[in-house]
């Protein structure tokens with residue numbers, strides 16, 4: 657199977673062009689390629705497929721083989737892939753995902769995509785749609801104790817589930833211990849991604865993330881959008897925020913009129929190769 661390894665803010669996936677390759681079992685292939693010792697090494701696998709509803713389709717799998725509806729860093733790389741490899745010559749494209757069709761604007765420099773802006777859609781806070789088990793109308797600053805530590809949690813879906821908690825310092829959290837406790841908490845029937853946020857000022861936040869199915873990653877695009885929306889719901893930031901992640905920065909803007917979130921960030925090709933699956 658021919659593949660391309662790409663990353664957005666260090667959130668790295670193996671990309672396969674399914675216009676040419678066929679992958680029978682995406683889940684099994686994701687487990688194999690993601691392994692950093694016995695495979696290629698990545699946070700998961702992204703299959704680029706034809707779509708009858710949009711220009712392309714993104715089919716995404718986490719490192720443990722589970723499928724997710726959406727991937728913010730991944731979709732920017734899909735846009736770069738289809739433009740740089742000549743599958744399209746358009747700079748405005750649509751991509752079908754498990755969370756609906758997303759619209760993307762590509763910034764091209766010297767014939768290559770360097771940055772992508774994605775309309776990530778409307779954030780969802782209705783508990784059963786996230787999904788979160790709760791009889792509250794919405795979960796904003798809800799007290800919760802996890803691993804013996806008390807947090808105030810806000811839950812948002814960007815097509816996939818996110819639990820956002822605020823901390824004084826992102827560096828000192830024991831994410832390997834706390835992350836899995838949130839991920840598998842009984843409140844989340846489909847598990848959850850968890851963002852640990854330190855608000856620096858009204859336009860800047862620091863974020864670390866524990867991703868459902870992949871563990872700690874260097875960045876999460878849907879997580880950055882969900883976190884900015886959680887900050888707004890808690891009155892902590894303005895609508896335009898710089899999100900500082902372990903692997904880089906994302907610009908996130910909530911457009912109140914359209915009730916949608918725009919995310920802008922880099923997309924980078926690392927290498928190409930071939931693997932036996």
Ligand SMILES: N[C@@H](CCC[C@H](N)C(=O)O)C(=O)O
Pocket residue numbers: 667718723724725726727728729730816817849867868869870873875876877878879
């Ligand atoms: N890293 C991604 C999100 C990938 C999927 C996530 N782990 C899930 O299971 O929902 C992003 O950039 O959004």
